[in-house]
Amino acid sequence: MKNPSIIIKGVWVAIGTLALVAFPLVAPNRYVVHIVNMAGLYILLSLGLNLAMGYCGQINLALGAFWGVGAYTAALLNTHFGVPIWVNLPIGMVFAGVVGALIALPMLKVRSHYLALVTIGLAETINIILVNETWLTQGPLGISGIQMPTLFGIAIDGDERFYYLILTCVLIGFLVARQIVRHRIGRSFIAIRDDEVAAKAMGVNAAYYQILANSIAGVYCGAAGVLYAHLNTYISPDIFEFKSALYVLTMTLVGGMGSLAGSFVGGLGLPITQELLRGIGNWELVGYGIAIMLVVLFFPGGVIGITRRLQESSGIRWPWARKPTVEPSQLEEPNVSGP
Amino acid sequence: MNINTVSIFLQTIVGGIGIGSLYALVALGYSMQYRSMGLVNFAQGSIYMIGTYFGIIWYQGMVMGLQVPYPIAFLIGIVLNMGLGLILERIFRPLANLDLMLMLLGTIGLGYVLDNMAIITWGAEGFAVKSPLPNTPIIIGGVALLPQMLLLIGVSAILMVGLTVFLSKAKIGKAMRAAASDRETASAMGIPVNTTNAVSFAIGCGLAAAAGILAAPIVYVNPAMGGPVGLKGFAAFILGGAGSIPGAIVGGLVFGVLEAVSAGFVSSAYTKGIAFVVMVVVLMFRPGGIVGEVTVDKV
Secondary structure, three states: OOHHHHHHHHHHHHHHHHHHHHHHHHOOOOHHHHHHHHHHHHHHHHHHHHHHHOOOOOOOOOOOHHHHHHHHHHHHHHHHHHHOEEEEEHHHHHHHHHHHHHHHHHHOOOOOHHHHHHHHHHHHHHHHHHHHHHHHOOOHEEEOOOOOEOOOEOOOHHHHHHHHHHHHHHHHHHHHHHHHHHOOHHHHHHHHHHHHHHHHOOOHHHHHHHHHHHHHHHHHHHHHHHHHHHOOOOHHHHHHHHHHHHHHHHHHHHOOOHHHHHHHHHHHHHHHHHHOOOOOOHHHHHHHHHHHHHHHHHHHHHHHHHHHHHHHHHHHOOOOOOOOOOOOHHHOOOOOOOO | HHHHHHHHHHHHHHHHHHHHHHHHHHHHHHHHHHHHOOOOOOOHHOOOHHHHHHHHHHOOOOOOOOOOHHHHHHHHHHHHHHHHHHHHHHHHHHHOOOOOHHHHHHHHHHHHHHHHHHHHHHOOEOOOOOOOOOOEEEOOOEEEEOOHHHHHHHHHHHHHHHHHHHHHHHHHHHHHHHHHHHHHHHHHOOOOOOHHHHHHHHHHHHHHHHHHHOOOOOOOOOOOHHHHHHHHHHHHHHHHOOOOOHHHHHHHHHHHHHHHHHHHOOOOOOOHHHHHHHHHHHHOOOOOOOOOOOOOOOO
């Protein structure tokens, strides 16, 4: 036993794996599993947003549209041609990735609040197409009767079984995102975010990486969309509106922009908290708004920012914390530069 | 082209100018706040909604059964909303120094608070407001115009001219422009920058209330009315050039006319889409907006 930290880590991984695998078996009812499934999809969306916005600094409020493209691709292919989820998943991801790249084109030209508006405009336009092209999308009625998937003859019907599919996708999504962040692409993203002019001077092809970042965000959202369509078997345009982009933005900022762990904290935390607070009615939403403002004003790094700060001041190392090879100061305060 | 098509076209344009004045007033609110504090306030739609209620509750006799005449309700609404603006400015002040993403989220958070307070106070269901002017259209040269629409256009024009004169002639207006162009030098010259910021913010809120109360008899008053108008006002503010006063007016009118023309002659379903696509194209060629931005990003 030469390195005790490996054992400790192993124990944590084992406990974590067990908890994740056992969750649907011990969950009190199916609804709870459904909430966690939706949270899993939000984690995927948030990971996509985090890569584009937290790492590459690309303001993107078109997330709902990417999500919708993935979901509608799956829904149409499945209801018209009976294409299974396993084929829809890559197709949806490619489609949403292409839409992401297209939306990125105006981004090369405009900046900051102009960019925010351009992405809102494009997302609204895609949503209007979904509502109005009734021959294709059935408009506001939505598309129903999407099949739940089967794998080797086992029907993945119901939330409990779907949970494992989403879990797998989220884990793969996380591992891929981690690889992206740690390697050349991620370093280029951070360089562009922190100072685009300097990054260009150092030979980073800023335009290429900005398009790539938005395309990656599209791929993540596309995957979430395909899963959403097959999980709920029914989709309608109102889910893919601007407000869902704001929701994902909120969870990412509350979790921690520029930190992949932040996507998990926000993606799980926000939907579950909302579920717990349900029933207080409008006061709940007032509290929600105040909570957002408090986070923005006092903890701009989100929950992950708080844990990092605690860690630095107390010297405690969280079991899941990585060795501080990446400068934490850079990740903690996500490009808080003046307007 | 026969007379009928021409008159329909003119009517569409006037309708567009009417809705455009509404957007322009809201966009002026964004502009006043942006140029003074550097704040992009996404709660402006909610402030517009609250301002509408502040005026209309008096007109509708919802306060202690008092039936206040429309012009007085209009003034009460503006004054109350300016008061609200002075309070909100204190809350927004720390937000103005943050990164755009955080600013966006913080102001949206405040928007949630305002929207839901409105639902708690006045209920989620809206109501139609009876027009203070007769509902019969006035016909000028074959063009039928609603009196309330003309009132909206006229009063908006007066407010816009008034604001421009105020900023260029009045002492505090000049101080506000100085503070907008260089905060530090202005405060070194003895201009109370925090006060001018608060006044700018309050004026922005007052304009939003004016827009809302003028449009109330045309639109349906409910707590969700702020969202779309806030978004389009923001679009107008960006389209004209962030922080520019003539830009906000031009942006609002262009956006309104664009919407009306695309609704009347191209496709009513794609109104919003066409307006947004044109806007994106304009921004591609003029990234600083039609008139041009006031403050320029530093490298």
